[in-house]
Amino acid sequence: MRLATLIFLLILSFALLSLTYNLFTMIIHYRDSGPSKQASKEKHSRFQIDPVIANPKHATTTKNQGLKFHIALTATNTSYSKWQSRIMYYWYKKNKDLPGSDMGSFTRILHSGSPDDLMDEIPSFVVDPLPDGYDLGYVVLNRPWAFVQWLEKTTIEEEFILMAEPDHIFLKPLPNLGYEEYPAAYPFFYITPKVHAKVIRKFFPEEMGPVTNIDPIGNSPVIIKKDLLEKIAPTWMNVSIRMKVDTETDEAFGWVLEMYAYAVASAIHGVQHILWKHFMLQPPWDLETANNYILHFTYSCNYSLKGKLTYGKTGEWHFDKREYLDKPPPRNLSLPPTGVPESVVTLIKMINEATANLPNWDTTL
Numbered sequence: 090m091r092l093a094t095l096i097f098l099l100i101l102s103f104a105l106l107s108l109t110y111n112l113f114t115m116i117i118h119y120r121d122s123g124p125s126k127q128a129s130k131e132k133h134s135r136f137q138i139d140p141v142i143a144n145p146k147h148a149t150t151t152k153n154q155g156l157k158f159h160i161a162l163t164a165t166n167t168s169y170s171k172w173q174s175r176i177m178y179y180w181y182k183k184n185k186d187l188p189g190s191d192m193g194s195f196t197r198i199l200h201s202g203s204p205d206d207l208m209d210e211i212p213s214f215v216v217d218p219l220p221d222g223y224d225l226g227y228v229v230l231n232r233p234w235a236f237v238q239w240l241e242k243t244t245i246e247e248e249f250i251l252m253a254e255p256d257h258i259f260l261k262p263l264p265n266l267g268y269e270e271y272p273a274a275y276p277f278f279y280i281t282p283k284v285h286a287k288v289i290r291k292f293f294p295e296e297m298g299p300v301t302n303i304d305p306i307g308n309s310p311v312i313i314k315k316d317l318l319e320k321i322a323p324t325w326m327n328v329s330i331r332m333k334v335d336t337e338t339d340e341a342f343g344w345v346l347e348m349y350a351y352a353v354a355s356a357i358h359g360v361q362h363i364l365w366k367h368f369m370l371q372p373p374w375d376l377e378t379a380n381n382y383i384l385h386f387t388y389s390c391n392y393s394l395k396g397k398l399t400y401g402k403t404g405e406w407h408f409d410k411r412e413y414l415d416k417p418p419p420r421n422l423s424l425p426p427t428g429v430p431e432s433v434v435t436l437i438k439m440i441n442e443a444t445a446n447l448p449n450w451d452t453t454l
Contacts (some may be wrong), residue, residue: 094357153265157193158249158312161239163232164362166201172417173255173410175450178211179443180259190262193247200235214239215449225333229347232308240319250318253308256410257369258384258439265312272313272355274306274362275369275383284333288338292328292353303356307348308382310368317360325354352447372432373398386410386436396428417451420444 103200105224160181164170174197185192197213199205204215216238236252249265265271282289289300308325329350332338342349355362369383371392389411391404398404406426412418421444422437444450 095243103134103416118407120168123311125277142443152269153249153312155191156249156265157191157247158251158265159193159237159245159315160195160251160253162197162253162255163235164197164199164255165228165231166203167207169410169414170255171205171207172413172450174207174211175447176440176443177253177255177257177259180439184259184262186269187226189264191265192251192259192263196239196243198235198239200231216242223330227333227344227346229344230329230333232347233322233329233350234319236322237326239259240322240430245315248315249312250315251312252318253383254309255383257310258385258386258436260378260381260384260435260439263382266363266368267312267314268363270314270317272311272317272360272362273365274304274311276305276364276366277307277345277348278305279345280307280352282352285349288335288341289349289353291335291338292350293356297357302361303352304362304364306352306355306364307345308351311351311362313360317358319360320358321351321354321360324357325351327360328354328357347363348411370432372436376430376432378432378435381407384432384436384439390425390429390433390436392425392429392433393428396426408433418444421452 093258106351115407143319162177164174178195178197181195183190185188185195195212197207199209199213199215200218202215204213207213216235218231219223219234249267251263282300282305286300293300293303313321329347332342332350334348339346367380367382369385370378370381371385371388373388373392378384386408387410389407389409391399391402391407391409393399394405406423406429408422410418418440420441422441424437425433
């Protein structure tokens with residue numbers, strides 16, 4: 090199995106070389122100029138975890154509780170990314186030092202190639218985007234490349250890393266949800282490796298194991314040991330690029346292609362995640378915030394004035410982050426009407442609190 094893994098990784102590297110010579114050269118440069126990486130010890134004495142269960146049944150708490158993790162937020166310099174990042178960082182600061190928190194330092198990994206006007210407000214580290222045209226119009230293809238550069242070029246004090254996104258709001262202090270060397274991840278209902286087994290096998294051949302070894306996750310939110318992410322990140326980037334240039338795979342995975350690439354890259358390295366359904370909630374489909382740690386506001390919330398969800402139709406009351414691509418939402422958004430789920434009400438209240446307390450909000454460009 091180890092030999093098969095080595096052979097497969099070599100194939101990935103040569104495939105990337107034939108597709109993107111200049112990008113491959115940059116990766117080699119960053120690997121060579123970065124600190125030497127000690128190989129991870131072989132995993133031992135590890136119990137088997139079914140990839141669809143939330144947590145080992147005998148574990149009442151996480152083995153990693155009390156071990157700090159570094160929050161790594163990948164972002165661009167667009168107004169759309171910046172206003173979300175400001176809200177996210179506001180709630181990080183509110184929760185970081187509260188009881189029950191294992192939240193450590195924070196870095197916004199800015200993959201735009203140059204500093205922006207939030208450098209003094211949010212701790213940030215600038216990395217290069219992919220060369221022009223290499224993302225093929227799929228901007229999140231820059232995310233794994235950003236992590237490769239950041240991990241190679243900076244010193245991270247914490248042993249663990251939380252990979253996060255701008256549209257994440259911390260509802261309460263977040264503990265380290267990992268168990269020993271198993272990373273913690275959120276299971277997405279729309280990441281279904283078994284359904285896409287045919288295309289998955291292009292990147293995870295049968296000799297590497299069953300498709301069920303691939304977790305139904307993306308890279309975010311994930312709390313993972315730094316040394317594991319250092320192994321996964323280059324493979325994640327290579328697999329992402331190979332998936333994007335493969336027409337069948339690109340059509341099958343669409344906007345979640347990079348998420349599948351992370352799941353596949355993790356499986357290639359034999360990394361299995363513990364799935365925490367309360368890691369995150371996503372309104373309007375998740376109705377209550379209780380017991381959840383992160384609120385992910387990616388979906389449009391549309392309701393009638395009677396509080397009824399209007400499927401696929403703009404409601405008389407609505408909130409959609411995509412209406413604010415070029416400018417931030419105004420302060421003091423109107424609250425949802427009576428009958429709208431608590432999760433949506435909480436979202437708007439938390440956005441309003443953040444924007445009321447952030448300076449120069451209306452000039453976030």
